[in-house]
Amino acid sequence: MILAMIKPFSSSLKLGYSSDFFSDNEVHYFFVEKIKNIFHPDVAGDRELYTIGMVFVCIFLAIIVIGTIFIIYQNSYNLRKLMYSPNLSRCVDKEINLLVKKYSGIMKINTPEIYFAHGSNFGFFTIGLIKNIIILNTEIFDFLNADERETIILHELSHIKRKDNILNILLYYFNLINFYNPISYLIHSFVKAEQEKDCDRMVLKYSDKTNKELAENILTSLIKIRNLSYGFKFRCPKAASFFSISGTISEMRIKLRIKSLISMQKNETGLSLSVKIPLYIIFIALLFY
Structure with a gap:
């Protein structure tokens, strides 16, 4: 069935495959025998291919291992610094806890713990x-x-609803593997922008405030954060938040975010899958072009 779907696409794209390629024997050789030759070289050409393949595999694994060690060390250091800080205390404010519990129930997520950081x-x-x-x-x-x-x-x-902490880790490995490809950085920026837009949509969806009221709240909050957080140095790279004081606040991005929020509809769901899927396919194809 899969081959029946591939064949007309290959013909229309003029990929040059012969009809014999889609026979069982040809497919078996292409996908199995070639892989077998890489790991069990019999001739000089295959041995050369095997050596090149193993070098790339070793480089790939080394990048993954080093990147994993780095992210574990960096985040464990920051989290240890955070959790054992004398300036950290659990929130006992009933109003805030009730507000978090209320919206967690509406959004159908587990109620997170709230901590106050002093300093x-x-x-x-x-x-x-x-x-x-x-x-x-x-x-x-x-x-x-x-x-x-x-x-x-x-x-x-x-x-939390979007599970952006998990997405940020996947983005980290995506950039790590494709560090040499400038397209990956464009994809990273695109995904991060979509993160914030989707969060804006959720805030608008679950809040009883209008677009302009939320836009005003976001803008005034960012101005206050920017004015009060001068010189802050703490950084948690896998923390998902637009309001993190560790990041650089871009005025251009703020303007685009505010305009986007004002033009949103109350129950807008963002780009449809019919638009997102082709974009993702194009991005992935460009990575291997």
């Missing part, structure tokens, strides 16, 4: 793969009004 080393972000934790900077959070606080909490819950 200028931490910002707003979400961590955790199985058990999620939201970190809120006390000084900045106290400086925000009630609507801005609700917007930030909803935004962090949206990252």
Whole structure:
């Protein structure tokens, strides 16, 4: 069945395969015998191919291992620094806990733990793969009004709903494997932008506020974060959050985000699959072009 689907596409694209290629014997040789020759070289040409293949496999595995060690070390160091910090305390504010519990129930996700970070080393972000934790900077959070606080909490819950911490790890390995390909960095930027747009859609969907009210809350929150977080150095690279004080705030991106949010519909779901799937196929094809 698969071959019946491939054959007309190959003909229309003029790939040059003969009709014999789609016979059982030809397919078996192409997909099995060639692979067997790589790992069991019999002739000089196959041995050369085997050597080149093994070199690339070793380089690939080395990149994966080194990258994994780096990300584990970096995140464990940051998380240890965070969890054992004397400036970190669990949220006991009933109003905030009830707000988080309320929206977690509406969004049908497990209620995350809320921690307050005191001092200028931490910002707003979400961590955790199985058990999620939201970190809120006390000084900045106290400086925000009630609507801005609700917007930030909803935004962090949206990252949990979307499982963006897992997606960020996959993006990390994607960039690690394709570090040599500039297309991968374009894909990374595209995915991160889609992350934030989808979070905006979720905030708009689950909030009782209008587009303009949410846009105003996001804009004023970012201005306050930017003004109050000067000199912050803490960084958690796999933390999913648009309101993280560790990242550089781009005015151009903020303008685009605000315009996009204002033009959104209440129950808008973003790009349809009929648009997203061709885009993903094009991006993946460009990686191996």
